[in-house]
Amino acid sequence: MKTTKSTDENDRYASLRLIDWFHLERVQTARVMVVGAGAIGNEVLKNLALLGVGNILIVDPDRIESSNLSRSILYRESDVGELKVEVAERALRAINPVINVRSFAGKIEEVFGLGVWRRVDVVIGCLDNREARYYVNRVAREMGTPWINAGIGPLNGQVQVFQPGEAACYECHFTESAYEEIRLSCGIRDRQMEAEQKVPTTPTLASLVAAIQVQEMLKLLDGESWVGRSLAGREFKYLGSASEVETISLPRRDDCPAHERIEEGSLIELPAASSATSSAAEILDVVRRQFGAEAVIELRHELAVERVCHRCGTVGRLLKRRLSLEVGDLICGTCGLRGEIVTTHQLGLPTEDYREDFLDLPLAALGIPPLEILRVLCPDGNEAYLELTGDLQQVTGTGIGLNQ
Ligand SMILES: [Zn+2]
Numbered sequence: 001m002k003t004t005k006s007t008d009e010n011d012r013y014a015s016l017r018l019i020d021w022f023h024l025e026r027v028q029t030a031r032v033m034v035v036g037a038g039a040i041g042n043e044v045l046k047n048l049a050l051l052g053v054g055n056i057l058i059v060d061p062d063r064i065e066s067s068n069l070s071r072s073i074l075y076r077e078s079d080v081g082e083l084k085v086e087v088a089e090r091a092l093r094a095i096n097p098v099i100n101v102r103s104f105a106g107k108i109e110e111v112f113g114l115g116v117w118r119r120v121d122v123v124i125g126c127l128d129n130r131e132a133r134y135y136v137n138r139v140a141r142e143m144g145t146p147w148i149n150a151g152i153g154p155l156n157g158q159v160q161v162f163q164p165g166e167a168a169c170y171e172c173h174f175t176e177s178a179y180e181e182i183r184l185s186c187g188i189r190d191r192q193m194e195a196e197q198k199v200p201t202t203p204t205l206a207s208l209v210a211a212i213q214v215q216e217m218l219k220l221l222d223g224e225s226w227v228g229r230s231l232a233g234r235e236f237k238y239l240g241s242a243s244e245v246e247t248i249s250l251p252r253r254d255d256c257p258a259h260e261r262i263e264e265g266s267l268i269e270l271p272a273a274s275s276a277t278s279s280a281a282e283i284l285d286v287v288r289r290q291f292g293a294e295a296v297i298e299l300r301h302e303l304a305v306e307r308v309c310h311r312c313g314t315v316g317r318l319l320k321r322r323l324s325l326e327v328g329d330l331i332c333g334t335c336g337l338r339g340e341i342v343t344t345h346q347l348g349l350p351t352e353d354y355r356e357d358f359l360d361l362p363l364a365a366l367g368i369p370p371l372e373i374l375r376v377l378c379p380d381g382n383e384a385y386l387e388l389t390g391d392l393q394q395v396t397g398t399g400i401g402l403n404q
């Protein structure tokens with residue numbers, strides 16, 4: 001005999017629907033970016049899938065190692081060696097097949113540009129280093145996107161909620177030594193050093209802060225109802241050794257350099273422009289017709305143009321982000337001496353240091369990610385912003401819900 005289940009039994013959200021503050025429709029249309037798929041990221045992602053968050057973007061460059069298995073609910077022994085984001089995406093689909101998940105294997109600065117940031121509702125930072133948080137904060141602030149930070153140690157954890165506008169940002173508390181640390185870390189990547197700097201953590205601490213992050217994310221999605229009752233502008237601290245919890249206000253620094261915001265009005269969408277097919281020369285052409293012949297593109301990253309050897313005179317073309325340079329890039333191919341790296345922040349500006357004969361290459365060859373928002377310095381001193389909107393479909397795919 002055939003039995004027919006009642007609607008309630010078929011509804012995975014039946015219990016959530018009974019909670020008066022939980023707005024399922026809002027959650028189902030939400031677009032949430034999770035940066036980092038490590039210990040905290042696993043717990044955050046699991047919560048997002050269970051709650052039915054409709055559109056989830058995951059970014060992480062790393063592969064799964066055996067040592068991750070003690071703190072990562074989404075990864076299994078057989079996944080060791082796989083990309084974290086790919087396994088996480090599969091695991092989320094298994095937990096909840098009705099949500100959209102899209103994963104990006106790479107560094108957050110390189111996988112996509114700011115066009116994604118302006119289309120998501122909330123960014124959840126699940127990071128383990130200051131440099132990545134610094135970048136996330138700068139970009140989130142620039143696009144007016146709220147983000148939620150977390151940090152954990154062996155027995156303590158913190159969560160901070162940064163909302164654009166009047167509240168404090170992550171950089172507000174930076175001292176001179178914090179900036180110095182950022183500058184020093186912006187050299188050549190040293191994987192050994194990165195591994196040694198990792199703070200040991202537990203799955204209990206990771207799940208604790210991740211739960212607070214996702215709870216606060218729900219409030220941000222429903223902003224109006226939670227004014228004065230969310231963690232916005234504040235820090236939640238769990239002190240495990242004493243079983244104490246405290247919440248403190250984060251002071252805002254008025255001269256903090258991270259508070260500049262791109263106004264939607266100064267943003268121009270270029271529906272035919274793409275980092276894979278458009279060249280800097282083509283973009284400069286558009287820019288100069290509109291803003292004057294001296295307009296230049298100001299890069300968000302430092303572009304290593306070439307390596308000059310002062311011993312034998314060999315010049316080697318690099319065209320890489322300076323932060324992506326490897327030790328081999330520094331060595332002269334002819335004589336083996338360490339050469340001088342010539343870098344730039346601008347395209348379209350004649351200089352004595354190097355020949356700008358790379359402007360006909362696609363923007364991607366100059367380290368510019370898809371869906372980037374290019375900053376243009378105009379001759380009158382103003383700034384304009386041009387989005388490579390032609391990349392939208394490629395970055396978000398179909399159904400991720402960023403196109404509304
Ligand atoms: Zn600030």
Ligand SMILES: [Zn+2]
Pocket residue numbers: 309310311312313314332333334335336337
């Ligand atoms: Zn040489």
